[in-house]
Amino acid sequence: MLRTTGLTKTFGGLTAVDDVDFELAADELCSLIGPNGAGKTTFFNLLTGALEPTEGTIEFRGGAGSEGASADGAGAYRDVTAAAPHETASMGIHRSYQITNVFPTSSVFENVRIAAQAHGDDATTFWRNVSRYDEYEREARAILERVGLTEHADAPASSLSHGEKRQLEVGIALAGDPDVLLLDEPNAGVSSESVGDIIDLIEDVATDHAVLLVEHNMDIVMNVSDRVVVLNQGELIADGPPAAVRGDETVQRAYLGGYESRSRHAEGDASADDGEPPDGDREPADGDGAATDGDDEAATDADDEATTDGDDGSETAEGSA
């Protein structure tokens, strides 16, 4: 459904994503893992068009109803290498943000309803079209039910807990009617009591979307993924079923050293501890150990602001690189 060939992104002398060949199937929940600074966020930003590749191609093949859809319901592959974020979103590639990305003073319902309206094809005539309004409203209510936020529909988004905000972000992404969902650490900053809800939500959206998940919690990754790909210093060093990747010597050396899987069901909850590889193994190749901590703090700090800084920051830095 979504594939990259020789995808490469350099920032000055640094190769953040290095010649990556990758393909995500329509029915897959694939996790993208790797140490801090491995290139995961850069890879996401390339897929959504927030960053332009230095080399390589990105191709996308939408689902039923997409442009050029064939008898089997899938569209033809299109080159989306140079597509801008609004173009990839309108084609069906959506992401949830590592940094909270909601309108805090609007209600939970309004956040989803506005996203559904923005995706609608007659947004400019919206206020004159009452039946269309009803449709968006119904869609938003159904999405809130799906992400488990119905009881908070009328509350301002700012009143949600951090975990509920992550659920809302997934709801906002679903309102764009995506084929592919890119989930960037949906578990970051979420309290241990809410981790189970987030896992259930990831598994649920994966029943009818292709999902690419960036997640540091290995218990979650090993429990929910159909497939795991590993980036290290921008290179794809492993790609396969969770058990095979966990046992891969190169991956153990680069990232997972010392990690042993705990079954979510045996433990009762994947959040029994942080489920992350030992700290030493999460250090980035360039020694910049602040990245993950910074992300988690940013997510918390951003609670009261509607922002898309996660991507924009990358663009800004790129511009100066």
Ligand SMILES: Nc1ncnc2c1ncn2[C@@H]1O[C@H](COP(=O)(O)OP(=O)(O)OP(=O)(O)O)[C@@H](O)[C@H]1O
């Ligand atoms: N806009 C940018 N300008 C310059 N360098 C960048 C930029 N974005 C990322 N990098 C560098 O590219 C490398 C990959 O970063 P990236 O954020 O993609 O890694 P990551 O795997 O997502 O890390 P983390 O797990 O910490 O989020 C890092 O060395 C980072 O410092």
